[in-house]
Amino acid sequence: MSADYPFRFSCKRSGNCCARPEGRVRITETEIPAIAECLDLGVDAFRSRFLVAGPDGDWLLKMGLSAACVFLEHHEGLASCAIYEARPGHCRTFPFWGELREDGPMLRSALRFCPGMEEDPAG
Numbered sequence: 001m002s003a004d005y006p007f008r009f010s011c012k013r014s015g016n017c018c019a020r021p022e023g024r025v026r027i028t029e030t031e032i033p034a035i036a037e038c039l040d041l042g043v044d045a046f047r048s049r050f051l052v053a054g055p056d057g058d059w060l061l062k063m064g065l066s067a068a069c070v071f072l073e074h075h076e077g078l079a080s081c082a083i084y085e086a087r088p089g090h091c092r093t094f095p096f097w098g099e100l101r102e103d104g105p106m107l108r109s110a111l112r113f114c115p116g117m118e119e120d121p122a123g
């Protein structure tokens, strides 16, 4: 998967990718039931409590007062996700996003905030 990307990646569980002020977590309609079940909530309750409609038919996770995702937790210095087993594809696939292959400034930003990414000029 990483062969097409100009970096190597090994997650260090910093949680930095889940706490970006400019970050938005996209959730698709089909991902909602599993996340709701993970939180022991009905689909409608989960939707009204945690989601807002996104611009393209998907959903966006509501942001709290801080930049961090509401499901980000830390245990003994390591980040974890409260809905890890059901986390959305948007989170599962970081940092292997098309934007990070095509958008130089975005890639440089990610290389700065993510300690698990390492530039690979041969990539």
Ligand code: SF4
Pocket: 017, 018, 025, 069, 070, 071, 072, 073, 080, 081, 082, 083, 084, 087, 088, 091, 092
């Ligand atoms: S849902 Fe989980 S993996 Fe996704 S941004 Fe929130 S804490 Fe991170």
